[in-house]
Amino acid sequence: MNFRRLWSPQTSQKIMNVIFTLSGLFTLLILAIILGYILIRGLPAINFEFIFTNPIDSGKSGGILPMIISSLYVTAIAALIATPLGVGAAIYMTEFAENQKLIKFIRFGAETLASIPSIIFGLFGLAFFVVFLNLGWSILSGGLVLALMAFPTIFQVSEVTLSSIPSTYKEGSYGLGATKLQTIFSVVLPAAIPGIITGVILAITRAISEAAAVMYAVGSALSIPISLFDPGRPLPLHLYVLATEGVSLENAYGTAAVLVIIVLILTVGTNYIVERYQMKIMGI
Amino acid sequence: MKIEAKNLNVSFGESHILKNINMKIPKNSVTALIGPSGCGKSTFIRSINRMNDLIPSFQHDGEILLDGVDVYDSKIDVVNLRKQVGMVFQKPNPFPKSIFENVAYGLRIHGEVDEEYIEKTVEESLKSAAIWDEVKDKLNNSAMGLSGGQQQRLCIARTIAVSPRVILMDEPCSALDPISTLKIEDLIHRLKDEYTIVMVTHNMQQATRVSEFTSFFLNGEIIESNRTDQLFVNPKEKKTEEYITGRFG
Numbered sequence: 001m002n003f004r005r006l007w008s009p010q011t012s013q014k015i016m017n018v019i020f021t022l023s024g025l026f027t028l029l030i031l032a033i034i035l036g037y038i039l040i041r042g043l044p045a046i047n048f049e050f051i052f053t054n055p056i057d058s059g060k061s062g063g064i065l066p067m068i069i070s071s072l073y074v075t076a077i078a079a080l081i082a083t084p085l086g087v088g089a090a091i092y093m094t095e096f097a098e099n100q101k102l103i104k105f106i107r108f109g110a111e112t113l114a115s116i117p118s119i120i121f122g123l124f125g126l127a128f129f130v131v132f133l134n135l136g137w138s139i140l141s142g143g144l145v146l147a148l149m150a151f152p153t154i155f156q157v158s159e160v161t162l163s164s165i166p167s168t169y170k171e172g173s174y175g176l177g178a179t180k181l182q183t184i185f186s187v188v189l190p191a192a193i194p195g196i197i198t199g200v201i202l203a204i205t206r207a208i209s210e211a212a213a214v215m216y217a218v219g220s221a222l223s224i225p226i227s228l229f230d231p232g233r234p235l236p237l238h239l240y241v242l243a244t245e246g247v248s249l250e251n252a253y254g255t256a257a258v259l260v261i262i263v264l265i266l267t268v269g270t271n272y273i274v275e276r277y278q279m280k281i282m283g284i
Numbered sequence: 285m286k287i288e289a290k291n292l293n294v295s296f297g298e299s300h301i302l303k304n305i306n307m308k309i310p311k312n313s314v315t316a317l318i319g320p321s322g323c324g325k326s327t328f329i330r331s332i333n334r335m336n337d338l339i340p341s342f343q344h345d346g347e348i349l350l351d352g353v354d355v356y357d358s359k360i361d362v363v364n365l366r367k368q369v370g371m372v373f374q375k376p377n378p379f380p381k382s383i384f385e386n387v388a389y390g391l392r393i394h395g396e397v398d399e400e401y402i403e404k405t406v407e408e409s410l411k412s413a414a415i416w417d418e419v420k421d422k423l424n425n426s427a428m429g430l431s432g433g434q435q436q437r438l439c440i441a442r443t444i445a446v447s448p449r450v451i452l453m454d455e456p457c458s459a460l461d462p463i464s465t466l467k468i469e470d471l472i473h474r475l476k477d478e479y480t481i482v483m484v485t486h487n488m489q490q491a492t493r494v495s496e497f498t499s500f501f502l503n504g505e506i507i508e509s510n511r512t513d514q515l516f517v518n519p520k521e522k523k524t525e526e527y528i529t530g531r532f533g
Contacts, residue, residue, distance in 0.1 A: 098340070168377035172439070174338065175373070176390040176446060177366035186393065191380045281380040283429025 035260065042257025045250050051258065055222050059238065060248045064255055066224040070139065070232030071262070073225055074218060075208040077143025078150050083200050085147075086154030087189075094162040095184055107159075114152035118213040121149050126216035140228040142218030149213055150203035157199025161192045190281070194274045201270045205263050211236035235259045286311040287332060287450065287480065291346035294327055296339060301327045303504045305346070309497070314472060314481045316491035316512065319501035320532070325484040328501070329452040331355075332482065333369040334362055350450070367394060369450040370443035375459050376435035378427035378442070383410075383419050386427045386438055390446035405445055413441035414471050433464020440471065444479075451475065453483040457490065469494050488528055492516055500524045 007015070049063055056062030089106070097103050125145035135141045165188050173183040189196075207213075211234075219231025220241070233241075235255055242252035278284075287309040294302035302324045309315045317325040327336065334355060336342045347354045355365055367390075378386050387406040396402055406423075410416040415437040419430070427438055436456060443451055453472070457465040472481060472494045485491050491498050492512055499509040500521075508515060508524045519525040526532055 166377075168373065168375060169379055171335070171338075171373060172377040172379060172442075173389070173393075175333065175335065175366060175371040176393065176442065177363045178389075178393045179363060182393045186389065187379050281426055281428070283426030 038253065038256050038260055042253035042255075042260075045254025046257060050251075050254055054224070058222065058247055059242050059251055061251075064235070064238060064251075064258065066222060067233050067235045067238040067255065068258065068262075069224050070142075070218070071208055071234040071236075071259070073139050073232060074142040074146055074214060074234055075204050077140065077228075078146035078207045079200060079204050081144065081147035082150040082154050082203065086151050086199075086203075087158045087196055089155050090158035090162050091184060091189075093159050095180065095188070110152040110155050113148075114156065118149060118210055121145050121213045122216045124148075125213065130217055136229060137217065137219030137231045138229045139218060139225045139232045142214040142232065142234065143228075145213050145217045146207040146210060149210065150200075150207045153203035153206070154196075154199050157202065158192070158196045161195025161199070162188065164195070165191050194278045197270060197274050201267060205266055208234070208263060208266070209236055209259065210234075211240045215240070235262075286351060287482070288349040288352075289328075289346070290349065292328075292331065292348060293345040294324075294331055294336065295343050297341040301504050302331070305506055307499060307506060307509060309480060309482060311480045312476055312478070313497060314476045314483060314495040315497040315499065316495035317482065317484045317499050317501060318486075318488060318491050319527070321486070323501040324504040325501050326454050329371075329454060329482055329484055332450070332452055333366050333371055335371065337362065363394075367446050368448050369452060370446065370448035372436070372439050372443055372451065372453045372456045374455040376432055376439055378430070378435050378438050380426065380428055382424045383427045383430070383438060384423040387442050387445045390442060394446060406441075409441040409445040410438075412444050412475070413437045414467065414474075415441060431464070433460050433467060436460060436464065436468060437471065440468075440475075444475075448479065450480045450482065453481065455484050455486060458486060465490070488516070500527060502527070 051063060051068065052065055053063035054066055055064060089110075093103055093106060097106075122145065125141055125148075129135045129141040129144050130137060135144075169187050169191060170183055173187045178186070214234055215237055218234060218237070220233050220237065221231040222233060223230075225232035235258060239252050239255045239259065242248055242255060287307075289305045289307045292302055292305040293300070305324075305328060317328065319325055330336045331344065332348055332350075332355065336344075344356065348356065350365075350369070353360070355369075379389060381389070384406055387409050388402050391402050391405060407416065407420075410419060415434060418434060419438070427435060430438060436459075440451075440456075457468050460468065469490065472483065475481060476496075483495065495512045497509065498512045498515045500507045500515070500523075502523060508519060508521045510520070515524065516528055519528060
């Protein structure tokens with residue numbers, strides 16, 4: 001067969017190298033464009049007053065202190081509830097469950113839970129926590145909804161992490177006469193902590209950015225929430241209201257920038273701590 | 285502590301791994317278990333400290349007596365048994381913790397809270413395991429940063445720390461270089477005055493270097509047990525002779 005190449009294999013290789021490299025750089029580009037746009041539009045709105053005072057005129061002017069506090073409050077509640085549950089369920093799956101069918105079924109359940117749209121969680125939160133349990137529009141209701149959303153991620157990441165802990169660690173522990181509980185708490189969990197924390201951060205950075213899930217559960221108060229039963233207005237919800245109701249686009253960008261910065265601090269800060277811990281226990 | 289197996293049979297599900305094992309291991313001696321891969325040596329020593337209990341399909345029949353008491357007796361507390369019968373594994377398996385905490389771990393899980401006692405015991409154990417000089421200035425560093433040979437000596441120190449009377453070693457040198465192997469063998473020599481040591485090894489030279497007694501396992505049965513010098517010089521069974529002269533295995 002008389003087949004003439006358009007390019008030599010070496011040239012194809014070079015072309016593909018460029019395409020793959022560009023695909024990689026594209027990821028960075030998207031991030032840079034979104035972050036850059038938000039920060040360029042939002043940073044001018046941010047000053048001491050914006051962060052540390054209450055909003056005036058539904059947010060047309062004034063600050064967003066109650067929103068920052070609401071956000072941190074509901075997210076902390078979500079983390080406090082979802083982390084023990086998720087890690088506990090993962091421990092059950094990796095250390096106790098023996099029925100393979102049940103294990104698969106639970107895993108399938110978690111995957112399904114993770115794929116439910118956040119607005120559905122929001123609606124459920126309204127029906128169950130706000131109305132049925134009569135918790136009202138409150139920080140607690142919002143936190144509980146976010147905990148439900150964060151749970152499957154924490155569970156899935158913890159399960160993968162726990163099952164990757166070498167069984168030789170466990171043997172060493174059992175060989176010294178440790179019980180299963182001692183082995184789990186003193187050997188397995190400390191070794192799994194970096195992975196588990198990564199999962200928790202992944203879950204709560206999603207949670208702190210949620211507007212749809214909390215909008216029917218947390219209320220929309222403009223004052224600083226003190227008690228668990230006070231209503232609040234987390235940053236994403238505030239952003240949504242400012243933008244859709246045309247209150248102040250400028251402050252909407254300011255709010256967005258604050259949210260992005262909080263998420264960045266959470267991610268970068270915990271990554272740093274986790275890496276330090278990892279290096280310490282693995283002797284690198 | 286002397287060990288005696290009487291008509292021990294072990295199976296995992298359908299496969300019958302150990303068949304009618306009868307064996308006497310005198311106290312404060314080193315006994316080597318030799319034989320080809322899959323012949324049941326590891327299963328045998330894992331029956332002594334009941335590590336096989338962790339495998340759901342494990343079944344056994346017969347007795348393993350430690351100073352006359354069956355380890356499978358319903359009154360035996362496994363936690364206590366494993367405190368008395370320590371184990372060193374094939375691949376060094378320190379915990380991802382500091383060197384100090386690795387050795388202190390056994391004491392802590394058995395309820396020791398006196399920090400002074402723990403410090404003293406950690407130091408003594410590291411000295412007995414001939415690794416103290418190498419690690420004394422970095423006790424708070426992670427054990428994972430040590431070399432393979434150091435890690436294995438640390439694992440021996442970790443085992444010694446809870447004052448066992450028997451130490452089981454499952455091919456303790458198979459993952460180590462020759463120099464580290466020699467160090468561990470030296471250590472085994474010195475430890476036998478205080479402990480009864482049962483060691484699985486693939487390396488026949490090692491068996492002749494460190495052990496006083498040797499048992500040859502083949503397909504789940506003991507073919508021959510004798511003093512090491514006699515078993516290797518003057519084997520009574522044809523299969524033993526074939527194995528030690530390298531005709532199979």
